[in-house]
Amino acid sequence: MGDLMSQKAIELILMRQLASALAMPIFLVDPSGSLIFYNEPAEQLLGSRYDETGEMSMKEWSSLFAPIGEDGSTLPGEALPLNIALHKHRAAHLAFWIRGLDGVSRKIGATAFPLEGQGGRQLGAVGIFWEEP
């Protein structure tokens, strides 16, 4: 059905609607890792409105937000919780630094989990994150 009019899966639609109603920052990616949505609380930490960034590939967003480990080294994409959730099909957590599009560096804690639909369909992953003190 997806190719008829390229509508997102209902699970992603509901996840986005839930995220839109929550006060916690949420980041949603599709099965390829491409960013497909983040909510208003996430906009404050990422330094840009989603309407301005729009959808982008994992390669783009992981370099755009420049994740840096607590030891100061650049984090490879495969270390990011969202990548682990997508490819290892389990929840993952990590604390690291990002640089928002407003130029501000923030330390965040991020937990990600995969979205798996009925019939084993891989739908993407959800990241929940917050600013660490």
Added chain:
Amino acid sequence: MRVTLWGTRGSLAAPGPETIRYGGNTSCVEVRSKDNALVVLDAGTGIQRLGARVRGGEGRIDLLLTHLHMDHIQGLGFFEPLYEPDREIHLWGPPSPTLDLRTRLARYLSPPLFPVRLRDLPCRLTLHNVPPERFEIGGLGVEAELVCHPGSTVGYRISEGSRSLAYLPDHEPALGVREFPGQPEWTSGFSLAAGTELLIHDAQYTTEEYQERIGWGHSAIPDTLTFARLAGARRLVPFHHDPTHDDAMLDRIDSTIRASDDLAFALIAGREGTTFEV
């Protein structure tokens, strides 16, 4: 395709003199292909009269359930072809991550809720989870997709040649959307309904009623119209009428809709017994 509405009521059968024109039976729609293949959408109480019409006939029957809420399966045990030993019947329903369709349906079709067990039905019955990809029934193309309604619920798009109908009797696409409609790709049910000749869609609540029932899985009538407009449907059948909406109220709703000056589609009243060609 020829489409007949055998039950247009939502949630609870509502027979009586005050509902005689729109009908009191719950969801059931007959779809006949040009080659006379029979597809039945949902098994609400309306299916009993359809069963009486087709009993003793020949040919396979495919019964497509959108979900297993009671108003969509209550007529199942009263569908006479299920008791015909030589009748081939295929029963399709939404998948569940835990229980197969037979187990879920047997909760109803077994004592103490029903005297006949599903496994004792004499027809040649095959149960299927609807697949995520398009499939064929008697020359009709069928597509099913999960939609926004509590529990595992699908809508259907049925096509014959270049003509399609969409059946979304229980659907709340506006749930959680700040400004409905949003983008088509983020709208539940859009791909099923896009560009269809005929859209049969949930229209259970008035705007005022909806405010008290958000999240119950049904649409306010203005949202139904908005969804039909977004999808570019050519004809809309408001369906799954609330059991408290009598004929007089549904007439008023129908008149209000028709008075709108920006209808982008033809409106067909969702009345039991109506037949139309697609």
